[in-house]
Amino acid sequence: MQPENKHTISVLVSNHFGVLAKVSGMFSARGFNINSLCVGETENPEVSRMTVVVRGDHSVLAQLIQQLNKLVDVIEIQDLTQESFVERELVMIKVNAGQEQRGAVIEVASIFRAKIVDVGQHCMTIEVTGAEGKIRACIDMMRAFGIAELVRSGEIAISRAAK
């Protein structure tokens, strides 16, 4: 399901100063441009999980993963692309929509099971979650109304139950 050279990397790190800068610096030093990155706390407040999406050469990435593994603050690192996983992204889209367009925006939103999270005289904000393809389709449809602002969380991923 993944475009050939897209990799989703999940990294468990200690919640220390500067770990994020160090890890993201190692990606850019190796010439990987980070497509998206998320960092959030886990159940253990001393541990954070980073989800990094990069596109690039598989063997260079395998080397980088080995190097990252040697960092004291890196607890665990997985290239989820190697296994079966669920990927999701959260996006908020503010579109230009006055009273006349509201119905049409709600219609499109409901098709994508998106939620309306804010409304004003001249704009509406929707929230949508999904994998890459659905998000792209939803943004494309919303473009017709005129997108005023767009915020993406970047992808998070979790391994599937059945291996």
Place this chain on the structure above:
Amino acid sequence: MQPENKHTISVLVSNHFGVLAKVSGMFSARGFNINSLCVGETENPEVSRMTVVVRGDHSVLAQLIQQLNKLVDVIEIQDLTQESFVERELVMIKVNAGQEQRGAVIEVASIFRAKIVDVGQHCMTIEVTGAEGKIRACIDMMRAFGIAELVRSGEIAISRAAK
């Protein structure tokens, strides 16, 4: 609505190598531990938006924002905490739940308008979005089943229509 010293910073950056490491490095150099961070593309593929949540002193943060503003790759930076905004986070939670617990997990999920995104013989994965308080409440409820894995996107935020 925000705990006293929590700040949600939205940064528009050029999509260049190393910008992420530079910006996150400046936060840690100033002693801010980043609670969560999201980076994703915007409508313009040359521009990414970072949403950074930090806790700390307001005046030190104001200085840091001035410094970040001077970076060539920083296009715009806003402390959303100063205005009215919508905050949302995406979380996936894998809980230990066999056949007997499935109904109970679905019940709790539906109360939080969470979606079941994966199921196996001994576990289920749910996806939930919301602001900090709702996410915390949902995680607390899921803890009863036993949390096997938890991935958080970190918070994204968008300013409200009505100023």
